Each structure stands twice: as C-alpha cells, then as structure tokens.
Amino acid sequence: METLKTTAEGVIAVKAKEVRAFGTEAPDKTLQPIKINRRIPTPHDVEIEILYCGVCHSDLHTARNEWHGTVYPCVPGHEIVGRVVSVGKHVSKFKVGDHAAVGCMVDSCRECQYCKEDLEQYCEEGNTATYNSPDRHLGTQTFGGYSESVVVDEAFVLRVPENLDLAAAAPLLCAGITTYSPLKHWNVGPGKKSGDSGYWWFGAYGR
Amino acid sequence: MGIGGLGHMAVKLAKAMGADVIVFTTSASKVEDAKRLGADDVVLSKDKNEMQRYAGRLHFVLDAVSAQHDVNAYLSQLRVDGTLVLVGAPEHPLPVAAFSLIPYRRTFAGSMIGGIAETQEMLDFCGKHNIVSDIEMINIQQINDAYERLLKGEVRYRFVIDMASLKK
CATH class of the missing domain: 3.40.50.720 (NAD(P)-binding Rossmann-like Domain)
Structure with a gap:
C-alpha cells in the first residue's frame, strides 16, 4: 500500500505495513483480533511498540457508535505508552529504545490560531484524534492503541518521566490531562487570601 | 455506581x-x-x-x-x-x-x-x-468483559491492557 502526501519537504510516498490489533467491525459486535495498516515512518515520525494502553469510557462509546460517526473497523485506545522502535530521519526528540507516550491526538492543522497557541485540541480543522478520525497520511480512519504499534509525528509524541510506573502512567494520557487542564486553567490551588479556606472543588463520581 | x-x-x-x-x-x-x-x-x-x-x-x-x-x-x-x-x-x-x-x-x-x-x-x-493512576491490568483478550465491568462501575479505577498479550 502506498499513498502520496504533500509535506514541507515536498510530495512523499507513504508506505504502510500490516500490524496486529484488536477492533470491532460493527456497533453490536465484540472486539476481535484484526489487522490494520500503519505507515512506514516518514521523516518526522516515531514508530512506537505499544506496551500498555489504558481503557477509557470513550473507547466503549466509539466502539459501539454511541456518539455516532464511528467508521468501522474501529480500533480504540488513546492512553498509549510504549517503546520507540524506529524514527524518521528528521526526528530529534526521540531515539530508538526511548519510552514514549501518545494521548488523544496524533495531529492537527498546526497553522490555525489555536494550534499556534498550543491549544491543538481546539484546532479549527478539528484535531486528528488517535482513533476514528481522518488519517492525514493514509486516507483511512485513524486506529488507536489496542494494537502492537503506532506511528506518530514526533510533535505529538510525549515523554514519560522515568520514575513513573509505565502501565499506571498510561491513563494520565487521557484521564490525567482531562482533569489537569481545567484545574490549571481555573488556577486551582491553595487559598490566596487571608481567611480564605482554599480552592474547593468537586469530583462527583461514577454514574 | x-x-x-x-x-x-x-x-x-x-x-x-x-x-x-x-x-x-x-x-x-x-x-x-x-x-x-x-x-x-x-x-x-x-x-x-x-x-x-x-x-x-x-x-x-x-x-x-x-x-x-x-x-x-x-x-x-x-x-x-x-x-x-x-x-x-x-x-x-x-x-x-x-x-x-x-x-x-x-x-x-x-x-x-x-x-x-x-x-x-x-x-x-x-x-x-x-x-499515577490506580489500575487493574488486563490482557487484550479480556477487553469485552472489561467493557461490561466498566459499564457496571466495577473498575478501581482504570483498566490498562498489557499489550504483550496481543501476541498470545
């Protein structure tokens, strides 16, 4: 399989290979072993062997088309931690053997006002979600972390601090950032005024 | 719950x-x-x-x-x-x-x-x-059961798949 993609370095041929995954063919079907295509790393790509993948409620919603718009086959998973197994020739942040992580996004337009403000999640074109999103390289839908490997532009690959347990760090990529971002944005922290009892918040649980 | x-x-x-x-x-x-x-x-x-x-x-x-x-x-x-x-x-x-x-x-x-x-x-x-998260590790072959348990709120607090199990 080969597709053409226009990049800053000109038009390049993007090749792909088959890898093992777990996914579903229809909303009412269970997840089963399937094969999917992953691109061969282009110059800015990092190929990651997936070691652990967290299970988010969004995975289930998407697999079962509960939010509508699921394209099948569907391979969920956006809390990905793994090991770098190959890098494109222009990759500078990662080398083979590094631990690496991928969260809910694998790409965005990178040119709109929000991408330029480090708010790629609110990209005007819509960010390229890790699964069930139009793949900017292969033209299919994107496939998530319930698979043996993933190939992602280094700009969307993250580093996991060495002291953290890799498996237990996986949920930080969605559950962690989903809660961290609003806590930071609204300046949650110790009380700043005298007599202030601090910033109280609420985490109502479950269902 | x-x-x-x-x-x-x-x-x-x-x-x-x-x-x-x-x-x-x-x-x-x-x-x-x-x-x-x-x-x-x-x-x-x-x-x-x-x-x-x-x-x-x-x-x-x-x-x-x-x-x-x-x-x-x-x-x-x-x-x-x-x-x-x-x-x-x-x-x-x-x-x-x-x-x-x-x-x-x-x-x-x-x-x-x-x-x-x-x-x-x-x-x-x-x-x-x-x-880090509090997790329960599963094999990929358990994912469908894990979804049912997730719906019942039975996980404390996140399932994580050991992807080495995909090779089994």
Missing part, C-alpha cells in the same frame, strides 16, 4: 496542586476510598442535609459525571465567581436554572483534554509528585 477514572485522577492532581478537596459521591461505600485517594472531606450527594455543608462556599467544581444528573445541585455549591467545569459528557442536555448562575455570578464551563505542551507539563508534574 462507580468511582470514575477521571474523578480519581482529579483528586490526586488537585491535592498535589495544594487545593482542599471535597469529593461528592452518591455511594456511602466510597467514602473511605475517596479519603484514601486524598480527599479532605466527602459529601454524600443523595443526602439533602449533607449537600448544605458546602453550599455557596466552593471556588471550583469539576463535574466528571457522565450520567444524567442535576447540575443545579452542584452549581449551588459555588461561592461568588465560582466555576463549574464539565468534563463528563452526559448523553442528554443538562437543564440549568438561571438562578443557579445569576445570584452568585457563577460560571458554567466545559473543557476538553489539553494541548501537547500542556500534556507534557502534566506528565512532568506527575513525575515530580509521583502521581
């Missing part, structure tokens, strides 16, 4: 940021667990008297409930200029009474994940404070 993947992370992160953390839960059986995660106090949200304890006093409320619920009961916990942020996504619209917002100049908001730079900042923050 079940403590969520989002909520348990929020408790750990907010404590590390220095906040006083109050957890609202529908289940008495979750009180001790919420405190173990770092909550300073736990409110049983089904009890009307309990719900009065912090009414009008909270600066910030993070709503991680994905089921239908009365958001007005939580807006009323906010002090003047307080903000309630939705991160859970209930299927149907949530009715908001004008007088849940107007009298205390309250804000009702939403938020979706974070940017790449902020995600790296979050990971580094977790490294510094030694924060």
Whole structure:
C-alpha cells in the first residue's frame, strides 16, 4: 500500500505495513483480533511498540457508535505508552529504545490560531484524534492503541518521566490531562487570601 | 455506581496542586476510598442535609459525571465567581436554572483534554509528585468483559491492557 502526501519537504510516498490489533467491525459486535495498516515512518515520525494502553469510557462509546460517526473497523485506545522502535530521519526528540507516550491526538492543522497557541485540541480543522478520525497520511480512519504499534509525528509524541510506573502512567494520557487542564486553567490551588479556606472543588463520581 | 477514572485522577492532581478537596459521591461505600485517594472531606450527594455543608462556599467544581444528573445541585455549591467545569459528557442536555448562575455570578464551563505542551507539563508534574493512576491490568483478550465491568462501575479505577498479550 502506498499513498502520496504533500509535506514541507515536498510530495512523499507513504508506505504502510500490516500490524496486529484488536477492533470491532460493527456497533453490536465484540472486539476481535484484526489487522490494520500503519505507515512506514516518514521523516518526522516515531514508530512506537505499544506496551500498555489504558481503557477509557470513550473507547466503549466509539466502539459501539454511541456518539455516532464511528467508521468501522474501529480500533480504540488513546492512553498509549510504549517503546520507540524506529524514527524518521528528521526526528530529534526521540531515539530508538526511548519510552514514549501518545494521548488523544496524533495531529492537527498546526497553522490555525489555536494550534499556534498550543491549544491543538481546539484546532479549527478539528484535531486528528488517535482513533476514528481522518488519517492525514493514509486516507483511512485513524486506529488507536489496542494494537502492537503506532506511528506518530514526533510533535505529538510525549515523554514519560522515568520514575513513573509505565502501565499506571498510561491513563494520565487521557484521564490525567482531562482533569489537569481545567484545574490549571481555573488556577486551582491553595487559598490566596487571608481567611480564605482554599480552592474547593468537586469530583462527583461514577454514574 | 462507580468511582470514575477521571474523578480519581482529579483528586490526586488537585491535592498535589495544594487545593482542599471535597469529593461528592452518591455511594456511602466510597467514602473511605475517596479519603484514601486524598480527599479532605466527602459529601454524600443523595443526602439533602449533607449537600448544605458546602453550599455557596466552593471556588471550583469539576463535574466528571457522565450520567444524567442535576447540575443545579452542584452549581449551588459555588461561592461568588465560582466555576463549574464539565468534563463528563452526559448523553442528554443538562437543564440549568438561571438562578443557579445569576445570584452568585457563577460560571458554567466545559473543557476538553489539553494541548501537547500542556500534556507534557502534566506528565512532568506527575513525575515530580509521583502521581499515577490506580489500575487493574488486563490482557487484550479480556477487553469485552472489561467493557461490561466498566459499564457496571466495577473498575478501581482504570483498566490498562498489557499489550504483550496481543501476541498470545
């Protein structure tokens, strides 16, 4: 399989290979072993062997088309931690053997006002979600972390601090950032005024 | 009922940021667990008297409930200029009474994940404070059962798939 993609370095041929995954063919079907295509790393790509993948409620919603718009086959998973197994020739942040992580996004337009403000999640074109999103390289839908490997532009690959347990760090990529971002944005922290009892918040649980 | 993947992370992160953390839960059986995660106090949200304890006093409320619920009961916990942020996504619209917002100049908001730079900042923050998720490891072949357990709220608090199992 080969597709053409226009990049800053000109038009390049993007090749792909088959890898093992777990996914579903229809909303009412269970997840089963399937094969999917992953691109061969282009110059800015990092190929990651997936070691652990967290299970988010969004995975289930998407697999079962509960939010509508699921394209099948569907391979969920956006809390990905793994090991770098190959890098494109222009990759500078990662080398083979590094631990690496991928969260809910694998790409965005990178040119709109929000991408330029480090708010790629609110990209005007819509960010390229890790699964069930139009793949900017292969033209299919994107496939998530319930698979043996993933190939992602280094700009969307993250580093996991060495002291953290890799498996237990996986949920930080969605559950962690989903809660961290609003806590930071609204300046949650110790009380700043005298007599202030601090910033109280609420985490109502479950269902 | 079940403590969520989002909520348990929020408790750990907010404590590390220095906040006083109050957890609202529908289940008495979750009180001790919420405190173990770092909550300073736990409110049983089904009890009307309990719900009065912090009414009008909270600066910030993070709503991680994905089921239908009365958001007005939580807006009323906010002090003047307080903000309630939705991160859970209930299927149907949530009715908001004008007088849940107007009298205390309250804000009702939403938020979706974070940017790449902020995600790296979050990971580094977790490294510094030694924060990870509480997980239950599964093999990929157990994923369909895991989904059923997730729906029943039986996971504390996140399933993680050992992807080496894919080769089995």
